[in-house]
Amino acid sequence: DQQVKQNSPSLSVQEGRISILNCDYTNSMFDYFLWYKKYPAEGPTFLISISSIKDKNEDGRFTVFLNKSAKHLSLHIVPSQPGDSAVYFCAASETGGGNKLTFGTGTQLKVEL
Amino acid sequence: DVKVTQSSRYLVKRTGEKVFLECVQDMDHENMFWYRQDPGLGLRLIYFSYDVKMKEKGDIPEGYSVSREKKERFSLILESASTNQTSMYLCASSPLGATRISSGANVLTFGAGSRLTVL
Numbered sequence: 531d532q533q534v535k536q537n538s539p540s541l542s543v544q545e546g547r548i549s550i551l552n553c554d555y556t557n558s559m560f561d562y563f564l565w566y567k568k569y570p571a572e573g574p575t576f577l578i579s580i581s582s583i584k585d586k587n588e589d590g591r592f593t594v595f596l597n598k599s600a601k602h603l604s605l606h607i608v609p610s611q612p613g614d615s616a617v618y619f620c621a622a623s624e625t626g627g628g629n630k631l632t633f634g635t636g637t638q639l640k641v642e643l
Numbered sequence: 644d645v646k647v648t649q650s651s652r653y654l655v656k657r658t659g660e661k662v663f664l665e666c667v668q669d670m671d672h673e674n675m676f677w678y679r680q681d682p683g684l685g686l687r688l689i690y691f692s693y694d695v696k697m698k699e700k701g702d703i704p705e706g707y708s709v710s711r712e713k714k715e716r717f718s719l720i721l722e723s724a725s726t727n728q729t730s731m732y733l734c735a736s737s738p739l740g741a742t743r744i745s746s747g748a749n750v751l752t753f754g755a756g757s758r759l760t761v762l
Contacts, residue, residue: 539683564750573647573733573753574686619685629674629737630701631751635685 533557534622536634543641549607551637553620560622565594565605568617610641647754649734655760662721664757666734673739675717680731692717724761732757
């Protein structure tokens with residue numbers, strides 16, 4: 531049972547445009563959400579996070595939006611750069627869950643020149 | 644620069660062999676995790692540990708065991724490797740969470756991964 535879903539396995543965007551990556555979850559107990567970026571042959575690296583008491587968090591070119599009623603979050607990258615080409619994973623955790631993260635299946639982002 | 648180090652980047656083993664994957668972190672983190680990454684399935688949690696000699700099953704523990712004899716080291720063991728255990732294995736660590744909205748505890752730091760092929 532996939533509790534965190536990323537329905538788009540891949541996304542292609544032109545350099546300078548906005549990239550929007552989506553993530554849906556089913557477990558209403560999740561109260562903290564994170565995005566990780568992964569390059570080939572490297573481990574995932576933390577990108578940005580948001581707690582359930584907020585609906586938006588921004589860090590430079592990256593913004594995460596959370597819609598709790600829809601159990602949906604999205605990552606916006608503006609402007610997109612070729613170096614952003616990677617696999618992006620969303621992840622979720624719940625208080626009392628022992629800090630373990632439940633990950634989505636990932637979205638391969640390709641930023642083209 | 645804090646690090647999670649996985650000793651083997653690439654391994655090739657035969658079916659039935661016992662396999663050890665080692666992970667060491669230098670951040671004095673309490674929590675350590677083992678995930679595997681497979682195409683179309685994302686990262687799935689195998690085992691995790693909150694403290695020395697403690698372990699908890701994740702979502703897919705079958706066929707695996709773990710050992711945590713020291714705080715900085717967390718080992719994943721495949722008692723009898725099978726071809727369906729061919730995968731990328733990722734170790735991670737995080738500090739112990741104390742508060743309800745504790746951002747730091749939720750941020751896992753990952754190692755570079757160990758690519759295991761079982762023939």
